Amino acid sequence: MINLAYKDISHSLSKFLITAISVGVLLGIVIIMIGVYRGMVFDAKVLVNDIKADIWVVQQDTFGPFAQTSKVHEDLKNQISYQNGIKSAEAITFQTFQMENRYGDFKVMLIGYDPFGDIQVINKSKLIEGRVIQKQHYEIVVSKKTNYKLGEYIQLGRDKFKVVGITKDTVSNGGDYLIFTSLKDAEVLQFTYTNERIRSDDNRGIKGGNPHLVNAIIAQTIDGYNPTVVARNIEATTHKKVFTKSEELKLLLEKVIKKSSKQIGLFTLILIIVSIVIIALIIYTMTLEKIKEISILKLIGISNFTISKMIIQETVVLGVLAFISGNVFARLISGGFPKRIVLENGDAFTLFGIILVSSIFASLFGIYKVIKTDPSAAIGG
Amino acid sequence: MNKNQSIKIENLVKSFGKGDSKVTVIDGANFTLDKGEFVALVAPSGAGKTTLLMMLGCVLEPTSGKIEIGDEIVYDNRWRVKDDRELRRKKIGFIFQAHYLIPFLNIEENVSLLPYQNGESKKVVKKRVADLLKFLDMSDKLHSMPSELSGGQNQRIAIARALANNPSIILADEPTAALDRHRAVSVVKMLKKITREQNVTIIMVTHDDRLLPYCDKILTIKDKKIQIEENPDEHII
Secondary structure, X not given: OOOHHHHHHHHOHHHHHHHHHHHHHHHHHHHHHHHHHXXXXXXXXXXXXXXXXXXXXXXXXXXXOOOOOOOEEOOHHHHHHOOOOEEEEEEEEEEEEEEEEOOEEEEEEEEEEOOXXXXXXXXXXXXXXXXXXXXXXXEEEEEHHHOOOOOOEEEEOOEEEEEEEEEOOOEOOOOOEXXXXXXXXXXXXXXXXXXXXXXXXXXXXXOOOOXXXXXXXXXXXXXXXXXXXXXXXXXXXXXXXXXXHHHHHHXXXXXXXXXXXXXXXXXXXXHHHHHHHHHHHHHHHHHHHOHHHHHHHHHHOOOHHHHHHHHHHHHHXXXXXXXXXXXXXXXXXXXXXXXXXXXXXXXXXXXXXXXXXXXXXXHHHHHHHHHHOOHHHHHOO | OOOOEEEEEEEEEEEEOOHHHOEEEEEEEEEEEEOOXXXXXXXXXXXXXXXXXXXXXXXXXXXXXXXXXOOEEEEEOOEOOOOHHHHHHHHEEEEOOOOOOOOOOOHHHHHXXXXXXXXXXXXXXXXXXXXXXXXXXXXXXXXXXXHHOOHHHHHHHHHHHHHHOOOOEEEEEOOOOOOOHHHHHHHHHHHHHHHHHHOOEEEEEOOOHHHHHHOOXXXXXXXXXXXXXXXXXXXXX
């Protein structure tokens, strides 16, 4: 038996491939958009997941330190560390600023932490070169994407910092690259003002800010203690707001990136719908382009089953080729995006399923149209 | 019933439209054709030649009347066949003004498409296609595409396709219209040879009077009626 779909595709192979690749590029863009959404959600959780803390203590009545500004005294860590169920507690600061080097300018989030503390802030599995900070001053660990090299010196404020470690895939919830210094250096950077600012503050009667304010106290619980119970106990005995790690992650998703992720999610949904319509139209047009040949086939006695099989088979082959080329396209270009793109096979296969079902549905319209066509129309009778 | 009967038409009527816009093209046609007859269908343009051919091919539904193909009643004021495509596939061959070969199939595939669809074995189909192409002097074009052949060559392949399913009748709608005089005569001689050697009935629509001498009978449509006459000028080929 002759496979009509195979013969038709072989006869106009280049046209078919160009159509499949074009559809694939469209699918690739949808896959990228899903990846952008996934990347945003992933990035939002990176920092909280990397910092090995079970509890986050922040300013009272705030959702700090990511969803809202939070300022607490550094020495609060001593009070927290004596709480029931707490193994260790450390102070931590976060500040974002713009940096510039020979590769361009970029936004970073500087994290100040106690390099001699017990809580791991830099995820060692992401440290690809060098080491973590081992001195109280003038050492810095940077993200690879900042393009700084190991041993290079970076001018920050009035001081120069030596790059002692390079990390990969470390970003803030906003996708900014992370850099790490000691808590002391971070406090200096945050509270050392220019001479002009100091004079201006003096003239206004403003005395220098408290250099020992931090954004949060992070703590680890003793094994066997429930972090939620410990957090509620701390809340009850201090005038602070306390979040467990899972509560902080939830805050990030629900308060910090909710609108952005919703926006991208909706845009992706619209893109999927538009893609389905475009692909359905391509399939329908492809079927109608063959209406004369199909009418001849009907006229000489070829069954509807054989004709429908040809159209469905071509649709499936087009869908598979588009799926493959779409994924190749998405993977090729995903590395060029400034923010993280998370490509998950599950998303790609789900999209493939949706596109395939809608394509077959569209081809059924085409089949209905050709089956209804008067075969004698093919010969102008 | 005449055992040699190939096509029998009784009181066949075909009208288009309804009410005031109703147009009757064929009005009460009656004729019988025997197996192995080569019949010309002659009439002015718009008289209903293609309409008659399409009704005989079970493509167009008549308004009323009766059509028998071989010993099977295919229409008796309504379709009597369950699957008109199956009937065409197994009993009828078509040749058109243009070859209408499937452009994405090569010559062998175009000719073998119907026998395969009829469930015949690869061995049988391959032999029949080879025999047909040999008969039509096209054996060397087995793997060519229609786009690589001339109009005349393609028309011969269309004849091979029409014969490939061993039909009892072939309906040819101006099969020589696109050919020059020499090739037209060549095709008509070939069709005549087929009727004789394969006992197939061929109804050929033509406007070319020079081809009539090759036909056994002439059907004419005049004033919506069909007249049939033995061809007094028939040449024995």
